[in-house]
Amino acid sequence: MKNEMKLIIPSCSENERFARTVCAAFLLELDPTLEELSEIKTAVSEAVTNAIIHGYNSCDGQVEITGEITDRTVTYTIKDNGCGIEDIEKAREPLYTGKPDGERSGMGFSIMEAFMDTLMVESTPGKGTAITMSKRLSDNVR
Amino acid sequence: MSDTFFRSTKAYKFHQRTFISVRRKMVLEALERIRFKMEVTYIPKHRLILVRVTGEIDHHSAESIRRVTEKEIRRTSAINIAFDFGSVTFMDSSGIGMIIGRYKTASSLGGSVIVFDANEQVMRLMDMSGLSRLVIISDTMQKGITAMKKLRGVNV
Numbered sequence: 001m002k003n004e005m006k007l008i009i010p011s012c013s014e015n016e017r018f019a020r021t022v023c024a025a026f027l028l029e030l031d032p033t034l035e036e037l038s039e040i041k042t043a044v045s046e047a048v049t050n051a052i053i054h055g056y057n058s059c060d061g062q063v064e065i066t067g068e069i070t071d072r073t074v075t076y077t078i079k080d081n082g083c084g085i086e087d088i089e090k091a092r093e094p095l096y097t098g099k100p101d102g103e104r105s106g107m108g109f110s111i112m113e114a115f116m117d118t119l120m121v122e123s124t125p126g127k128g129t130a131i132t133m134s135k136r137l138s139d140n141v142r
Numbered sequence: 143m144s145d146t147f148f149r150s151t152k153a154y155k156f157h158q159r160t161f162i163s164v165r166r167k168m169v170l171e172a173l174e175r176i177r178f179k180m181e182v183t184y185i186p187k188h189r190l191i192l193v194r195v196t197g198e199i200d201h202h203s204a205e206s207i208r209r210v211t212e213k214e215i216r217r218t219s220a221i222n223i224a225f226d227f228g229s230v231t232f233m234d235s236s237g238i239g240m241i242i243g244r245y246k247t248a249s250s251l252g253g254s255v256i257v258f259d260a261n262e263q264v265m266r267l268m269d270m271s272g273l274s275r276l277v278i279i280s281d282t283m284q285k286g287i288t289a290m291k292k293l294r295g296v297n298v
Binding site for chain 1: 198200201202204205208232234235236238239240242243263267270271
């Protein structure tokens with residue numbers, strides 16, 4: 001099966017829930033397990049939150065989310081035109097946060113890595129960041 | 143019977159009104175289950191504020207939990223915070239950050255943080271982040287309070 005979607009939303013924190021709910025609804029067609037569904041919701045939530053907090057520094061901007069299904073693999077790309085990441089290696093380190101005084105746990109990338117099969121981060125400082133992550137869903141035994 | 147005729151009958155209007163209201167009620171109930179809500183109770187006996195959270199905890203809702211909890215801590219003489227996560231349906235790393243923040247507040251006052259009745263998804267996230275080294279995680283509030291008293295060396 002093949003399918004795709006695109007969602008563009010303003011970067012306000014109210015939209016985080018909307019974005020992850022849409023991403024979860026997008027793959028319902030594949031009949032995922034509850035665990036897969038909550039893993040994907042969490043990973044998308046982390047990526048969108050990063051775009052809003054770090055990419056746009058909680059200022060106005062647009063977050064673009066695309067989803068693609070090929071067979072039983074789902075791929076999401078979360079893109080912002082914010083400030084970008086200077087040092088991707090460092091940002092991906094567990095417990096590292098760019099906002100130490102903002103009550104952030106620094107676990108965003110670790111969670112995305114743990115919950116998805118692949119995670120790719122492309123970023124240009126001053127231009128923005130795109131996070132591509134994919135996951136192959138288990139075959140249905142029903 | 144033609145469709146237009148049926149649509150003009152009382153029976154149809156009744157059917158439609160009932161059907162729409164039932165469907166509307168179902169949608170509202172479903173929304174109610176995921177809508178973010180919180181309820182704060184002060185329990186003087188344990189110098190504890192109990193925060194009952196309903197819905198999804200993300201960057202947006204974690205911010206309101208932080209604001210309300212900090213305000214209650216300042217207003218009352220509570221030093222401990224207990225989070226009832228029984229109705230939390232989703233949490234991401236913003237929730238972890240928020241709990242660590244409350245741990246900092248409570249421990250600066252000499253108190254503790256308890257998180258109880260969390261679902262599997264939330265438990266998994268808390269395990270991943272090693273939160274159990276900082277806060278008391280239990281399945282009921284009573285067990286959490288017992289663990290808290292033990293931590294202080296009070297016999298129960």
